[in-house]
Amino acid sequence: MATMLLSAHGTNGDVLPFVRIGRELAERGHDVVVMTHSWFAGPIAAAGLRHLPIDTSEGYDRHLDDARRFMLDPLRDPDGVLALYRRNGLFELLADEVRMIEAHYRPGETVVVARHTSGIAAQMVAELRGVPVALVSVTPHQYVSLPVLGNLFRHVLGQGYDEVFQAFGLRPVRDWAAYLTSVKTQLALWPEWFDAAGQPAPENVVRCGFVLGDTAEGPVPDWTEPPVLITGGTGQVLHQRFYDVAARACRRIGRKALLVTRHPSFLPESLPDEVEWVPSASFATVMPRVAAVVHHGGIGTLARALASSTPQVLLAHGVDRPDNAERLARAGVAEWLPVSHWDEERAAGLLARALGDDGYRERIAPLAAAAGSEDSVRVVAEHAEALLGTDAVMTRPDPRERLARLSPEQRARLAAMARARRDAASA
Structure with missing residues (x-):
């Protein structure tokens, strides 16, 4: 062993x-x-x-x-x-x-x-x-x-x-x-x-x-209408306006929401009546049963949403989130907003579009099957x-060996950077 x-x-x-x-x-x-x-x-x-x-x-x-x-x-x-x-x-x-x-x-x-x-x-x-x-x-x-x-x-x-x-x-x-x-x-x-x-x-x-990290099943929620899931992940590297913008977007289009965060300090002073806050939830159970998810762009959340064929809207800011969001958008499987465009109207528009995409779950099915596979x-x-x-x-690693592996274009960029540094030093 x-x-x-x-x-x-x-x-x-x-x-x-x-x-x-x-x-x-x-x-x-x-x-x-x-x-x-x-x-x-x-x-x-x-x-x-x-x-x-x-x-x-x-x-x-x-x-x-x-x-x-x-x-x-x-x-x-x-x-x-x-x-x-x-x-x-x-x-x-x-x-x-x-x-x-x-x-x-x-x-x-x-x-x-x-x-x-x-x-x-x-x-x-x-x-x-x-x-x-x-x-x-x-x-x-x-x-x-x-x-x-x-x-x-x-x-x-x-x-x-x-x-x-x-x-x-x-x-x-x-x-x-x-x-x-x-x-x-x-x-x-x-x-x-x-x-x-x-x-x-x-x-x-x-x-x-x-x-997929969260594999534990939890209680099956009893909802008459599937809500929108709002989550900014389990860490504190999050823009202060995230939950406020997400909650207001749900209220604007008349959708109930389940807001999950273990950090109550991030919550706005008052949540709309249609938004329920819980400190934690089993995403393995909840994600397949919500209408859509508005999240921060964390890799674990997006992977779970993909595996569940759940429509995604990303309010992505900081660290890896914008890069993750752009990759999903380029693949045609999510909507996203950079922080400079965060407002209630824009977020609500993207969420309404995601909720109204009747063909999404069928279109995402091949990627969902792979995302939920145990092969990885x-x-x-x-x-x-x-x-x-x-x-x-x-x-x-020997720096000389690394240089030997560089392409001509990479070598040219390095030479240009070196010239720029010398010029700046002599100015």
């Missing part, structure tokens, strides 16, 4: 797919340990998996609240991002995670499956001990944003990361974009059509398909199992 250590950070859309992957690996006879936030103890226990908490539930909520404004626009106050990391002990947490992985590592019998971008501890242990690692991306934005993220990690957070790397005897990272794509096994939790609808992931990334989970599990016994110390 092998040990499969799953490492994930974030909210439901980031973590619950790892719980589902862990359940698949456990059913294949492996010992599965999920290293993540304490807040997910319930779903992990329900899946029959071992939990290795990295924080407390109170600390998790405190960090979500603290991180909210920086996650929406991290470049507005880069110095504040470093202060955020220091204040919440995130560099110390990285060091703790390295030690946790080392403690569970058995040569030849352990694989780490980590969330791309935040799975830095796994990559460090791959360098230190040779543990095989698979990086899993939950949204295309994790690749789209690599140039910006690499710059943030290097020039804003670099001091903190350098301290941790040096404490373990590792060289500091100088090219974060290359470092985060250096792991050979990289898995994407979205399908080919979603990838092709925007900037595609690198060629070596395996597009596995959506992995099996693909991830098979790639993880293929790494068993492949222990080898991970080496850093």
Whole structure:
């Protein structure tokens, strides 16, 4: 029996797919340990998996609240991002995670499956001990944003990361974009059509398909008329006007709505009588039974809506949401508004159009069948199992090799950027 250590950070859309992957690996006879936030103890226990908490539930909520404004626009106050990391002990947490992985590592019998971008501890242990690692991306934005993220990690957070790397005897990272794509096994939790609808992931990334995180069934709702579901996800990285605009849009077209959020501070001062608020709901049960969903553009919510053939309207703002929304719109399976166009009238118009599309559920059926399939989970599990016994110390990518792989157009852009920097320096 092998040990499969799953490492994930974030909210439901980031973590619950790892719980589902862990359940698949456990059913294949492996010992599965999920290293993540304490807040997910319930779903992990329900899946029959071992939990290795990295924080407390109170600390998790405190960090979500603290991180909210920086996650929406991290470049507005880069110095504040470093202060955020220091204040919440995130560099110390990285060091703790390295030690946790080392403690569970058995040569030849352990694989780490980590969330791309935040799975830095796994990559460090791959360098230190040779543990095989698979990086899993939950949204295309994790690749789209690599140039910006690499710059943030290097020039804003670099001091903190350098301290941790040096404490373990590792060289500091100088090219974060290359470092985060250096792991050979990289898995994407979205399908080919979603990838092709925007900037595609690198060629070596395996597009596995959506992995639905919320699989627990809840009480079947008893509605005389299916309402519109309104949800901004489980995190706090959300524009303050989201729920107000969504609720007013439903009222404008005379539709009842079920508003789901565990953060009451985001609710408007008064909700329309037609809107019912609940702190949580099983989307596996609710989503197929609502008339439509108005949501923030989170990958977990959109995947569940696709699997349920539920019409979607996205009020997308921040992080990966606009990119996700554009991909759905290009594929002709959702309507969306950027934050600059949020108002009651426009949102109501899109919602009315989505509700009035009588052919939507038939048109979406092929994509829905694929989104609800278990094949994607099996693909991830098979790639993880293929790494068993492949222990080898991970080496850093050589910058010269990376340059050699660039196309002539990429080389020309780099040369132009270098000239621009020299001209600016001499001006």
